[in-house]
Amino acid sequence: MREKETTLYLGPQHPGITGNMMVKLKVAGDTIVKAETHVGYLHRAFEKLMENRTWTQCFPIVCRICVPEPDPNEENLARAIEEIEGREVPERAKYIRVMVLELARLASYQLWMGGQSGSMGLYTMPQWTVGDRDYILDLFEELTGGRIYHMYIWAGGVRRDLPDGLKGRVLNVLKYLENRLPDYDKLMFQNAMFRKRAEGVGIIPKEKAIEWGVVGSPLRGCGIKHDVRIDEPYEVYDKLEFEVPTHEGNDIWSRAMVRRQEIEQSISIIRQVLDKMPEGEYYNKIPNPLNWTIPAGDAFVKTESVRGEFGYYVVSDGSDKPRRVHVRGPAYVHGVTVLEEILKGANISDVSFIMNSLGTCPPEIER
Amino acid sequence: MLDKDCNENKCAEQIKKTFQTAEVEVKREKRVTVQLRSDLIPPFLSFAKEFMEFKHLSHMSCVDWVEDNELELVFILWNYEQQVQIIAKTRIERVNAQFVSVKKFWNQAETYEREFHEMYGVNFVGNDRLGEFILEDWEGVPPMLRDFDSIKYSKETFYQRPGREDAQNVRATIAKHSGEEVPGFAKDYTIRNIED
Numbered sequence: 262m263r264e265k266e267t268t269l270y271l272g273p274q275h276p277g278i279t280g281n282m283m284v285k286l287k288v289a290g291d292t293i294v295k296a297e298t299h300v301g302y303l304h305r306a307f308e309k310l311m312e313n314r315t316w317t318q319c320f321p322i323v324c325r326i327c328v329p330e331p332d333p334n335e336e337n338l339a340r341a342i343e344e345i346e347g348r349e350v351p352e353r354a355k356y357i358r359v360m361v362l363e364l365a366r367l368a369s370y371q372l373w374m375g376g377q378s379g380s381m382g383l384y385t386m387p388q389w390t391v392g393d394r395d396y397i398l399d400l401f402e403e404l405t406g407g408r409i410y411h412m413y414i415w416a417g418g419v420r421r422d423l424p425d426g427l428k429g430r431v432l433n434v435l436k437y438l439e440n441r442l443p444d445y446d447k448l449m450f451q452n453a454m455f456r457k458r459a460e461g462v463g464i465i466p467k468e469k470a471i472e473w474g475v476v477g478s479p480l481r482g483c484g485i486k487h488d489v490r491i492d493e494p495y496e497v498y499d500k501l502e503f504e505v506p507t508h509e510g511n512d513i514w515s516r517a518m519v520r521r522q523e524i525e526q527s528i529s530i531i532r533q534v535l536d537k538m539p540e541g542e543y544y545n546k547i548p549n550p551l552n553w554t555i556p557a558g559d560a561f562v563k564t565e566s567v568r569g570e571f572g573y574y575v576v577s578d579g580s581d582k583p584r585r586v587h588v589r590g591p592a593y594v595h596g597v598t599v600l601e602e603i604l605k606g607a608n609i610s611d612v613s614f615i616m617n618s619l620g621t622c623p624p625e626i627e628r
Numbered sequence: 629m630l631d632k633d634c635n636e637n638k639c640a641e642q643i644k645k646t647f648q649t650a651e652v653e654v655k656r657e658k659r660v661t662v663q664l665r666s667d668l669i670p671p672f673l674s675f676a677k678e679f680m681e682f683k684h685l686s687h688m689s690c691v692d693w694v695e696d697n698e699l700e701l702v703f704i705l706w707n708y709e710q711q712v713q714i715i716a717k718t719r720i721e722r723v724n725a726q727f728v729s730v731k732k733f734w735n736q737a738e739t740y741e742r743e744f745h746e747m748y749g750v751n752f753v754g755n756d757r758l759g760e761f762i763l764e765d766w767e768g769v770p771p772m773l774r775d776f777d778s779i780k781y782s783k784e785t786f787y788q789r790p791g792r793e794d795a796q797n798v799r800a801t802i803a804k805h806s807g808e809e810v811p812g813f814a815k816d817y818t819i820r821n822i823e824d
Contacts, residue, residue: 474736589687594736627762
């Protein structure tokens with residue numbers, strides 16, 4: 262006999278999710294038959310605001326689009342402006358940018374580990390990882406003055422050079438984080454409960470992944486090796502050696518394994534950056550920001566964020582303010598159409614678990 | 629079958645050969661821009677996806693060119709194999725803006741279309757999920773259009789919290805209460821409301 266279907270409104274709070282969004286579910290028993298996502302809790306009209314701001318004034322806005330990983334937003338906007346304007350960036354600034362982006366990746370992975378574990382009731386993990394993330398935030402505070410939002414990468418380079426002794430302190434934090442990996446493995450990645458909950462759940466069909474717009478670790482968790490840092494290297498990624506881990510399985514477990522290996526790759530990248538970073542200028546100075554106009558034109562640039570391809574489409578009409586800044590975060594696709602597809606047939610208790618594995622970040626969907 | 633080994637130049641040639649009215653430009657390495665008539669966008673997207681291996685819809689965007697009374701729809705595609713990006717653009721009438729839905733090519737286009745419908749007032753024929761998406765009970769001009777005045781809207785809709793009106797000029801208020809002298813360089817920004 263067919264079970265009676267019930268409508269269940271889940272959210273807008275979800276354990277481990279950075280931001281709020283509601284998922285309207287049609288369920289039969291505890292199995293999901295249909296899912297509809299509802300956003301609208303966090304719209305701050307950033308893109309409209311930027312139409313009334315000078316180019317430089319946009320930088321403190323864009324970093325707020327994504328709390329867990331604000332730096333790709335700054336880097337994207339800076340690179341889009343540089344591409345339209347034809348502005349060169351000093352080599353040292355490029356290395357510093359990569360260091361910041363990879364530190365942000367590590368910090369964001371700490372939050373993800375906490376969120377992914379928290380969404381299955383493993384609450385020790387977030388206690389550890391949020392604490393460990395703080396050591397990275399200390400470095401950001403020293404470098405940029407801000408712990409979460411840095412406003413450090415801007416058009417032409419970065420806002421200031423590395424403080425004396427920072428390199429050593431970065432290496433110390435990397436060593437600490439590397440030594441913590443076996444602890445994370447024991448508690449989370451090798452935990453039988455995690456594996457049992459994650460294997461075979463939240464499956465993205467491999468043959469559909471690219472067509473659905475899946476990017477980042479969810480794509481690599483389908484065994485498809487694509488990464489913006491390799492496919493279209495930006496900054497100095499083409500001068501660094503690193504691997505792009507993939508995993509077959511298409512499920513939450515595979516995505517977790519990919520991310521676990523990427524942590525090691527990020528640590529290696531930062532060490533290479535510190536080793537190879539040349540001396541020199543860190544900023545190709547822009548004219549007076551209050552009278553700074555950008556030639557008419559447009560550019561679409563993208564970075565590989567923790568959650569995948571993060572794109573910015575920027576249009577200039579030749580004035581001192583953007584005509585259009587349009588943000589494409591991975592969650593715009595992962596957190597709406599992909600989530601709605603793969604929630605079909607899932608168990609109610611796995612909703613936030615699946616959302617986490619896709620890197621769902623509601624503030625990035627509505628901006 | 630078309631030549632799939634397309635770098636940006638080969639790619640541009642193939643597009644020119646197939647869509648003769650298209651304005652095609654190789655902007656730089658790996659970047660091709662295509663300007664098309666609006667009715668050619670669906671066949672172009674289908675051609676790019678099925679015959680040129682542009683399987684990934686990286687982004688869709690909408691830009692308001694109010695001075696031309698037009699909206700520009702932008703489709704950004706990516707070829708994973710050849711690592712080439714196409715930015716395809718078309719312009720449509722701004723008043724009663726209408727376009728055909730392209731969700732049959734990429735399901736995720738549905739979300740972009742929902743957003744452009746809400747924020748720019750574009751009606752996408754064939755998308756049955758148009759309606760409330762991000763905003764709630766919104767009436768009036770779609771807010772991302774250039775003629776929507778966000779400052780005016782803000783002044784009409786929101787108000788200062790009672791008792792916090794003086795917070796409009798914190799330094800002036802503190803100076804008034806404490807008798808502290810505001811430095812000369814800051815007076816231009818500070819003093820103008822002190823007597824209000």
